[in-house]
Amino acid sequence: MVSLSHPLYCIAHRGGRRKGSHSSENTLKAFAESIALGVDAIEVDVWQVGGQLLVTHDRRLGKTLPGKGRLMDHTPSYLRNLEMECGSQIPTLMEVLESIGEQVTLNIELKGPGCAQLVAKTLQQYVHDSSGTYEQYLFSSFDHHQLFQLKQILPQVRRGVLIEGIPLTYARCCEPLEAYSFHPNVDFINQALVDDAKQRGLKVWVYTVNDIDDFCHLSAMGVDGVFTDYPERLLKLNKDLRWQQAI
Numbered sequence: 375m376v377s378l379s380h381p382l383y384c385i386a387h388r389g390g391r392r393k394g395s396h397s398s399e400n401t402l403k404a405f406a407e408s409i410a411l412g413v414d415a416i417e418v419d420v421w422q423v424g425g426q427l428l429v430t431h432d433r434r435l436g437k438t439l440p441g442k443g444r445l446m447d448h449t450p451s452y453l454r455n456l457e458m459e460c461g462s463q464i465p466t467l468m469e470v471l472e473s474i475g476e477q478v479t480l481n482i483e484l485k486g487p488g489c490a491q492l493v494a495k496t497l498q499q500y501v502h503d504s505s506g507t508y509e510q511y512l513f514s515s516f517d518h519h520q521l522f523q524l525k526q527i528l529p530q531v532r533r534g535v536l537i538e539g540i541p542l543t544y545a546r547c548c549e550p551l552e553a554y555s556f557h558p559n560v561d562f563i564n565q566a567l568v569d570d571a572k573q574r575g576l577k578v579w580v581y582t583v584n585d586i587d588d589f590c591h592l593s594a595m596g597v598d599g600v601f602t603d604y605p606e607r608l609l610k611l612n613k614d615l616r617w618q619q620a621i
């Protein structure tokens with residue numbers, strides 16, 4: 375019988391992008407579906423286009439968004455009018471903050487250049503207007519310079535450091551960022567990387583993990599959480615493990 379060594383923190387990748395689902399990734403519908411499943415966190419991708427923060431993943435049109443060309447070469451109002459397959463339109467970061475409220479942790483991943491200041495300002499405004507707190511938020515990016523900027527502007531919001539492969543210095547890049555978590559790619563993960571991150575007191579959240587054997591393997595390695603397109607698969611394993619532990 376397949377089983378986890380310990381439960382994994384379940385983060386809906388791009389808010390949930392299950393094949394066969396009626397909601398496209400990075401849409402308010404997808405977030406609501408994932409929250410209803412019981413995920414611990416939602417991860418969204420944010421681009422700054424023409425002074426607006428748009429929640430979408432791809433640098434170019436043609437996959438989730440109809441049309442052609444670079445996101446950056448269109449106006450925000452043109453992009454906001456495009457309809458995805460599920461009928462949804464691109465949400466702004468503020469709309470996402472308002473829609474998710476305090477329900478789950480929100481991981482805001484910065485894509486592309488020039489996001490940090492506006493992301494910080496938008497979150498500050500939302501937290502102020504809703505009389506909320508910063509506890510449920512986490513910023514992440516492959517752009518460690520923007521994470522450093524965020525540390526200076528809003529140090530109270532947790533930072534997660536995304537990497538693609540295995541740096542020579544393992545998780546040392548997290549130190550100047552005073553990161554909460556380290557987010558490596560499942561394709562390259564090894565025990566030395568996980569151990570180094572754990573020794574530095576970091577949570578290790580791995581992307582993008584969709585298969586049961588991978589969940590089990592990563593749990594045995596001591597990984598803390600995963601970004602997944604299929605949260606229901608992981609949530610079932612977590613539930614089964616808690617049930618086994620209770621008997």
Ligand code: G3P
Pocket residue numbers: 387388417419431483514536557581582601
């Ligand atoms: O944040 C984890 C993961 O989303 C990073 O890769 O390309 O899916 O944004 P990507």
Ligand code: MG
Pocket residue numbers: 388417418419483
């Ligand atoms: Mg992402």
